[in-house]
Amino acid sequence: MGEPRLPAELERALEDSGAAERGRAQVGRWLAAQPDPEAARAALARAPERARTLGLLCAESRLYTDILIAQSSLLGELEARGAAFERAALAEQLAGARTPAQLGARMRTLLVTIGYRDVVCGQSLEQTLRDLSALADAVIERALAIASGPGAQRPAVGGFVVLALGKLGGEELNFSSDIDLLLVHDDRGVPAEQRSELAARYGALGRALVRVLSGGGGARRIYRVDLRLRPEGSRGPISVGFEAALRYYESRGRTWERQMLLKARPVAGDLALGRALCEALSPLVFRSYLNVQAISDIKALKRQLEARAQRRGDDIKEGPGGIRDIEFAVQFLQLLHGGRIPHVRARASLEAMDRLAEAGCWSAATRERARAAYRFLRAVEHRLMTWAGERTHRLPREGPALAALAGRLGFRGPDAVERMRAELERHRRVARRLLAASLHGMFREAEHGAQAGAQASELVLDPAPSPERIA
Structure with missing residues (x-):
């Protein structure tokens, strides 16, 4: 006889996750860890919302599965834990921890709560990142x-x-x-x-x-x-x-x-x-100008990061067309303009993009392309890390891991991987061209010993570079 069938709502959740096969394996781990797997299976059949939560969390992360196994009552508590993550409330939930082990256990409980809000409740990626930051604080x-x-x-x-x-x-x-x-x-x-x-x-x-x-x-x-x-x-x-x-x-x-x-x-x-x-x-930090040496320093750091990334494989963060391209473009413009325009001083990348556009340092079209690319690349990074449960920026090359990533990013159908790859490459081109428009072409003459002319300065200050450079 084969394995008993999973409850219908659990099966639906696994299919909805976009990573059904991987999720089934993790659900199998969770069931095997229960004192009475058959009773646990029957309880899930009677509690469809709880079954859905289990399926989506198991398909999302091995670490979530580990934590749900270690903390047996947590699955039934998650729905009640869905309130906003405010620092005072978090501090109260952590206050009883007296040792690193106790603090770690409470932190992991809250981490799964964030996962619940992310993959079950469908909150935005930006809110999930803010929640993770509030938890770390x-x-x-x-x-x-x-x-x-x-x-x-x-x-x-x-x-x-x-x-x-x-x-x-x-x-x-x-x-x-x-x-x-x-x-x-x-x-x-x-x-x-x-x-x-x-x-x-x-x-x-x-x-x-x-x-x-x-x-x-x-x-x-x-x-x-x-x-x-x-x-x-x-x-x-x-x-x-x-x-x-x-x-x-x-x-x-x-x-x-x-x-x-x-x-x-x-x-x-x-x-x-x-x-x-x-x-x-x-x-x-925010001086009245950026000299040629400062610009050269930023370029040199970016080249070092890319060289390191190339040794690791296809790196979504530091490789060409990665998250760092957009962050460097944004931070460069903040350093350039922040001395004269305090409004562009913002810590969060997406907020900084908005402020650069509001200050006239970017066009609205540039901002929207940058925001879309940044959100997509951060979503890829987020899904890579949640599954692995560890810091990684390497994209899987092929096979089930790549298909599962595509599914968890919302791509469905037999051509899901191809469509995900196309979308990824489109956003990577935006990131690379955005960096080039903001930085790589800057003060080229000055770097070779010639005086930087008006054309170089205009390139930095141009709020609407030609579409082919950033599209």
């Missing part, structure tokens, strides 16, 4: 409380702030992204001879925070934390002083570091200190 805040000492309920960290950079700073975090953090303590007015001791004390707190987030003490990792974007990189202190940071960025900060600070956002600890630092850094 709350987890970092609670991790800081745990790192501050046994039994701590609130972080005893006056004068210490955690700033998020990158995707988390822009509140557009991926499902399984690293989190880029900058740790800063208040050294204003502290005598020079006491600053080393202060840096050591807050550096110890920073290391404790990273241990909690990394699953110290044998716990499962919560987030991969990257502190290498701090001043001096891996050679610099774990926590940098407020005044030391200002001195560094003013006298030694490189163009890529100004670009990085576009998204800096205080998320835990002394938030007022973080806001003060961001305000103080603003004139250093």
Whole structure:
């Protein structure tokens, strides 16, 4: 005899997911883990909404399946957990965590709740990324409380702030992204001879925070934390002083570091200190002009990222025509215009696109093409990561994995893969041409030692480049 049939609503959910075969395998894992698989199957038949939720989540992510197996009551609670993700509510749900293991378990419960809102309720990708960011903010805040000492309920960290950079700073975090953090303590007015001791004390707190987030003490990792974007990189202190940071960025900060600070956002600890630092850094980030060296630096960084991506295969993030092309174009224009036009200063990429168009730095048509390309490429990235349960940007080359990706992106029928590939290539061309229009052609004469002429300047400031360059 073959396997017993799955309940009808569960089968429909698997077909609707676009990844039915893969989903069936995960549902089989979930059933096999139940104390009485036949009773669980019968219970699903009596609860069609719950059966649909299980099917869609299992087809979406192996990690979701793992969490539903580990937390047996969670499946029945998800519908009641569908409320908006607000920081205060998240903090309340995490407040009881006293150890990294407890914090990780609660974080994974909330992660599946986001998955439920994403694939069952059909909320927008932008909202899902904001939810993932809000969850990370709350987890970092609670991790800081745990790192501050046994039994701590609130972080005893006056004068210490955690700033998020990158995707988390822009509140557009991926499902399984690293989190880029900058740790800063208040050294204003502290005598020079006491600053080393202060840096050591807050550096110890920073290391404790990273241990909690990394699953110290044998716990499962919560987030991969990257502190290498701090001043001096891996050679610099774990926590940098407020005044030391200002001195560094003013006298030694490189163009890529100004670009990085576009998204800096205080998320835990002394938030007022973080806001003060961001305000103080603003004139250093948004200058009145970009010189040729700054533009060359941005180009060089982009080439390095693409060279690294090519070694990894077909990379949806950093390869040619990837997400980075659009982000670099947007960030370049923000650096270029932000000194004169404060309105274009925005952390989130989609909001920045809107503001660039509102300020006349882009045409409405350019903005719409950029937004459509960015949304599609981020959706591809999101679906790759949710299934894998880990950080990946590599597109599958062929076979069932590629077909499942196409289905989960909404492409159906025998030609689903071909149509997905065509749509992907169309958006990649937009991303590449957008970058070229904004950056690659800039100040070419100046790079070869000649004075940059009016034509180069007009290319940057042109709010409506010719359609063939961005379409």
